[in-house]
Amino acid sequence: MPKPLIIWTYDWVPGGKGSPRGHVRDIRLRWACEEAGIAYEVRTVPFDERGPEHFARQPFGQVPFLEDDGIVIFESGAALLHLAGKSDVLMPRDRQGAAETLQWIVAALNSIEMVTVPWWFIGLSTSGDNPLEGWMAMRLEHLEKVLATREWLAAGRFTAADILMADVLRIPKVRGFGTFPALGAYVERACARPAFRKAKDDQMAHFAAADTCRAEVPMK
Ligand SMILES: N[C@@H](CCC(=O)N[C@@H](CS)C(=O)NCC(=O)O)C(=O)O
Incomplete structure (x- = not known):
């Protein structure tokens, strides 16, 4: 069984006016996977504290990046092309x-x-x-x-x-x-x-859930 690929995004981004929620570029990869029926998981790196493991996989400390059976690929365009290589739904073969x-x-x-x-x-x-x-x-x-x-x-x-x-x-x-x-x-x-609607709804839900987690962290 091939492992589902992993779309990496932030654990949280600010909400409110001018929020990037719904626009974070992992949406491009979610959307592509939804169109092509490619199984995927979403995992996160911290938005607030970007550590060496994040920079090792995305040298600008940004998201998204994609992990596929040992390959890690950053830049949403490159990751999208990688996905397009897996399905002719995304890119014709002629x-x-x-x-x-x-x-x-x-x-x-x-x-x-x-x-x-x-x-x-x-x-x-x-x-x-x-x-x-x-x-x-x-x-x-x-x-x-x-x-x-x-x-x-x-x-x-x-x-x-x-x-x-x-x-x-x-x-x-x-x-x-x-x-x-x-x-x-x-x-x-x-x-x-x-496929877009699902990708967007999922991204919005992902960041909304992160708000709840933050609210539940006890104040010191
Ligand atoms: N050219 C990159 C741009 C990535 C990018 O700007 N990502 C945003 C989220 S959509 C980000 O990580 N912003 C935080 C930052 O730049 O520090 C790509 O297409 O993957």
Whole structure:
């Protein structure tokens, strides 16, 4: 019997306004496993005190990382590709379909997330106009043209590229996709999938349970 693989995430992240709950990147791996029917467990590293064992497996002290039968792999994109190697639900096996999936996975990370994350951080720290708004709008406009003509990004069907792109687009979704209706519909469509809903609900429940544990720790 193959061992279930392990998705590592934090034991807790802050709740409340601006909370990352529901957005912690282990959701990408949970979602992929749910889509592909891959058995997995979730285990945790401390959020507050990141020790040498954590850094040995994720050199930036971040999450997620994945453990699969002796292999440990960090970076959500790399871990997603590792999962895609296990199931053609996530990545077609024909050369063209695989190439399209791969290119859109890298595009999600290197052309879209490279804008959305700094845009989001700067937005948190400025009350005025976000200086990255123009850059963001340009990237979204180009992606809008692609998604206006197709349901999913690669190979004519849902793939791991859509898991990554839709999750990345959940950040700009907060500002609204007013002039980008195809992007709005795409994120809605992806996030309506039962596998995403399960992954998100499970992540929310995981961090909510951690709140309860913290509340139960006796005060010194
Ligand atoms: N490029 C990394 C980014 C990982 C990342 O930013 N993880 C967040 C949680 S979603 C984190 O660990 N943040 C805490 C920190 O950066 O110290 C990946 O995709 O895995």
